Amino acid sequence: MNAVTPVLQTGAPRMALVGNPNCGKTALFNALTGSRQKVANYAGVTVERKEGSFTTPEGRRVQVLDLPGTYSLRARSPDEEVTRDVVLGRFKGEAEPDLLVCVADATNLRLVLRLVLELKQVGRPLLLALNMFDIAKHRGIEIDVDRLAAELGVPVVPTVAVRKAGTVDLLKHIDAQVVDLALAAAQGVSQGANTWHEPSAEEVRATHREADRIIKLAVRPPTKPDTWTTRLDAVLLNPVAGLLILLTVLFFMFQAVFTWAQPAMDGIKAGFDALAAWVNGAMPDGILRSLITDGIIAGVGSIVVFLPQIVILFTFIILLEDFGYMPRAAFLMDKIMGGAGLHGRAFIPLLSSFACAIPGIMATRVIDNRRDRLATIMVAPLMTCSARIPVYTLIISAFVPDRPVAGVFALQGLVMFGLYAAGILSALLVAFVMRRLVWRGTVEPFLMELPAYKVPDAKNVVMSVWTRAKAFLQRAGTTILSIMILIWFLSSFPGAPEGATEPAIDYSIAGMIGHWLQPLVAPIGFNWQMTVALIPGMAAREVAVAALGTVYAVGGGEENVTALMDTLGHSWSLATALSFLAWYIFAPQCASTLAVVRRETNSLKWPVIMFVYMLTLAYLASLATYHVAASLGWA
Amino acid sequence: MHISPRPADLPAGPDHETVPADARPLSRAAKGEVGRVVRVGLNGALHDSLDPDELERRLLEIGFVEGARVEILHEGLFGRDPIAVKVDDMRVALRRREAEAILVTRWQPASLHAVAEDRRS
Ligand SMILES: Nc1nc2c(ncn2[C@@H]2O[C@H](COP(=O)(O)OP(=O)(O)OP(=O)(O)O)[C@@H](O)[C@H]2O)c(=O)[nH]1
Numbered sequence: 157m158n159a160v161t162p163v164l165q166t167g168a169p170r171m172a173l174v175g176n177p178n179c180g181k182t183a184l185f186n187a188l189t190g191s192r193q194k195v196a197n198y199a200g201v202t203v204e205r206k207e208g209s210f211t212t213p214e215g216r217r218v219q220v221l222d223l224p225g226t227y228s229l230r231a232r233s234p235d236e237e238v239t240r241d242v243v244l245g246r247f248k249g250e251a252e253p254d255l256l257v258c259v260a261d262a263t264n265l266r267l268v269l270r271l272v273l274e275l276k277q278v279g280r281p282l283l284l285a286l287n288m289f290d291i292a293k294h295r296g297i298e299i300d301v302d303r304l305a306a307e308l309g310v311p312v313v314p315t316v317a318v319r320k321a322g323t324v325d326l327l328k329h330i331d332a333q334v335v336d337l338a339l340a341a342a343q344g345v346s347q348g349a350n351t352w353h354e355p356s357a358e359e360v361r362a363t364h365r366e367a368d369r370i371i372k373l374a375v376r377p378p379t380k381p382d383t384w385t386t387r388l389d390a391v392l393l394n395p396v397a398g399l400l401i402l403l404t405v406l407f408f409m410f411q412a413v414f415t416w417a418q419p420a421m422d423g424i425k426a427g428f429d430a431l432a433a434w435v436n437g438a439m440p441d442g443i444l445r446s447l448i449t450d451g452i453i454a455g456v457g458s459i460v461v462f463l464p465q466i467v468i469l470f471t472f473i474i475l476l477e478d479f480g481y482m483p484r485a486a487f488l489m490d491k492i493m494g495g496a497g498l499h500g501r502a503f504i505p506l507l508s509s510f511a512c513a514i515p516g517i518m519a520t521r522v523i524d525n526r527r528d529r530l531a532t533i534m535v536a537p538l539m540t541c542s543a544r545i546p547v548y549t550l551i552i553s554a555f556v557p558d559r560p561v562a563g564v565f566a567l568q569g570l571v572m573f574g575l576y577a578a579g580i581l582s583a584l585l586v587a588f589v590m591r592r593l594v595w596r597g598t599v600e601p602f603l604m605e606l607p608a609y610k611v612p613d614a615k616n617v618v619m620s621v622w623t624r625a626k627a628f629l630q631r632a633g634t635t636i637l638s639i640m641i642l643i644w645f646l647s648s649f650p651g652a653p654e655g656a657t658e659p660a661i662d663y664s665i666a667g668m669i670g671h672w673l674q675p676l677v678a679p680i681g682f683n684w685q686m687t688v689a690l691i692p693g694m695a696a697r698e699v700a701v702a703a704l705g706t707v708y709a710v711g712g713g714e715e716n717v718t719a720l721m722d723t724l725g726h727s728w729s730l731a732t733a734l735s736f737l738a739w740y741i742f743a744p745q746c747a748s749t750l751a752v753v754r755r756e757t758n759s760l761k762w763p764v765i766m767f768v769y770m771l772t773l774a775y776l777a778s779l780a781t782y783h784v785a786a787s788l789g790w791a
Numbered sequence: 792m793h794i795s796p797r798p799a800d801l802p803a804g805p806d807h808e809t810v811p812a813d814a815r816p817l818s819r820a821a822k823g824e825v826g827r828v829v830r831v832g833l834n835g836a837l838h839d840s841l842d843p844d845e846l847e848r849r850l851l852e853i854g855f856v857e858g859a860r861v862e863i864l865h866e867g868l869f870g871r872d873p874i875a876v877k878v879d880d881m882r883v884a885l886r887r888r889e890a891e892a893i894l895v896t897r898w899q900p901a902s903l904h905a906v907a908e909d910r911r912s
Pocket residue numbers: 175176177178179180181182183184224225287288289290291315316317318319477478479610611612613616
């Protein structure tokens with residue numbers, strides 16, 4: 157590629173960060189860009205794209221791209237393909253980087269030096285940032301920076317991503333490099349030729365030997381070994397104690413997402429309710445008011461209400477990641493999750509899905525392998541989320557007698573437990589089927605570095621959580637909001653005619669769809685009122701409770717749940733009620749989840765597959781439940 | 792962590808080397824064992840998850856290279872799988888299934904001597 161440096165003439169120079177996993181690349185990216193960063197997806201692939209910009213001391217604006225961590229340009233996963241293609245300037249729609257900055261963990265140089273040797277072949281301007289230099293110094297590792305630079309033939313700068321002054325030298329170098337680039341471009345000097353090709357095993361060995369040779373010349377081994385990591389691992393990776401600690405950590409995290417988020421969620425909900433009430437008072441009755449309060453305010457509210465859970469969950473995840481615990485958790489869980497064909501890391505997203513599938517699906521980012529990640533995303537909504545609880549509670553209290561079983565267990569509690577267990581078992585089963593039958597013969601190897609433990613840096617954690625929260629609001633928000641408005645439209649139009657006797661929803665499009673779908677759901681024991689209630693229930697599962705109240709004209713409000721229970725108890729048979737519960741275990745009854753899947757997988761295919769398979773399972777489960785119950789004489 | 796030098800004269804690659812008689816796959820090693828990698832790759836044999844050449848390169852890229860010092864640090868609870876291995880100066884987790892492609896011999900005291908030598912210089 158003998159092209160003249162492309163972007164300099166047109167805009168800010170572009171710099172790409174490359175490095176091994178856990179080298180502190182993200183911390184360095186955060187330190188350079190501050191809040192001027194944006195998370196999105198690469199066009200056409202399920203890989204996260206992080207871009208930002210900063211101004212150098214000499215006032216130059218530079219754009220930075222944080223590329224997925226890798227050990228080699230020889231890509232093994234979609235993430236690494238992105239890194240390879242961007243570095244080589246092959247990625248469609250991405251400008252070639254003008255400067256490559258290879259980030260190294262200074263305490264662990266061997267593998268990254270091999271990567272530097274590969275990157276050199278690309279022929280682009282290259283800089284090596286020796287990150288975590290503070291830790292290296294502390295451990296008594298002596299690195300002869302000049303010698304290293306001379307042997308590698310690449311400028312080398314020590315950095316400390318988590319300290320304010322830690323990037324000063326790097327910025328100076330970038331300034332110098334950018335001047336060089338500008339000069340070269342002005343003089344029309346072409347860059348070095350790209351001689352990179354996929355290395356063979358022998359070539360990998362050869363670069364290893366070269367890296368070893370350079371290490372011997374430029375690096376003095378540490379005087380103080382990292383005993384902390386060894387000591388902590390003795391406990392945290394202990395087969396029994398380690399698993400117990402992991403379960404405790406996960407339990408704590410689950411509790412936090414479930415309970416700590418509640419006050420904030422109630423507050424947000426109350427805020428939106430108050431806002432809607434205020435609009436209701438301030439505006440005359442009509443379509444516009446209904447759109448604003450029932451469509452937009454309720455729609456936005458239903459998204460923002462998840463924010464506390466997402467913030468808490470991601471705070472935990474990012475703390476565990478920065479501490480270095482995540483690969484250990486995967487190590488401990490690998491065998492257990494592997495039985496269902498899932499990756500060890502799938503445990504955390506699935507557990508979070510008990511609170512809500514949305515943060516759970518977002519948390520699947522911790523899984524590197526695309527297929528493992530997709531399998532986890534696809535089964536996450538089967539875990540019983542908190543939005544199902546109001547529905548389960550309503551049906552159980554209306555139909556299951558409150559009596560003890562075997563003296564100690566409450567029958568109602570047992571049914572609730574059974575519903576949770578059914579969710580978990582079906583998730584494992586579906587994952588198993590997907591990994592063993594659909595994606596057969598593609599067992600990904602489990603091969604990952606266990607980094608040294610580190611105390612997480614508070615500023616870095618806050619910044620990462622903020623980036624996530626922002627991405628959630630922006631990305632999921634737009635899709636979810638439009639779906640909410642659509643559902644509002646379906647449930648409100650056309651309005652009830654003059655002198656209508658039935659609730660307004662009966663005359664709406666949703667009502668018509670309900671009547672129209674009735675023959676389809678008759679075999680599973682649903683009546684048309686249930687079908688109508690399920691349509692606004694797409695907005696969020698628990699909305700179905702209020703919607704049932706509306707169709708049965710019991711009136712809304714929490715106080716009326718008892719009245720609704722009575723009505724249901726009289727108008728549904730036990731078989732119908734059980735069938736409805738079975739439906740709720742599987743049905744894709746949550747538009748927000750589908751929207752998030754669409755965002756996270758960056759495709760329409762996966763939400764459609766999810767919708768179809770869950771709907772099929774729901775129908776079959778309800779059908780079986782209804783008929784078994786009916787044959788027992790419960791119809 | 793220690794950055795241990797590898798003996799420079801060590802044979803490289805599976806083609807031109809003699810595998811010591813006591814060499815065995817890392818997958819059979821137990822917790823606490825220390826060894827030296829003598830061959831990476833399956834030498835033509837098939838593996839049930841990956842193309843053998845792909846597996847070989849992945850193992851090399853994460854640091855399992857001929858001459859590396861390996862020590863089994865931890866084992867999983869079920870079937871003592873996966874294993875956590877110290878490879879030279881870093882730690883790597885892998886399943887025994889993949890560890891099958893790594894042949895190791897007992898760690899030679901001679902090499903330990905070399906480490907000490909290098910530290911002093
Ligand atoms: N002391 C110190 N800690 C650092 C430095 N750079 C990063 N860290 C810490 O190292 C840990 C890992 O950093 P990340 O930025 O998440 O690493 P990464 O390379 O982005 O990791 P992946 O995204 O998994 O590839 C975090 O706890 C950081 O706070 C540094 O220069 N000095």
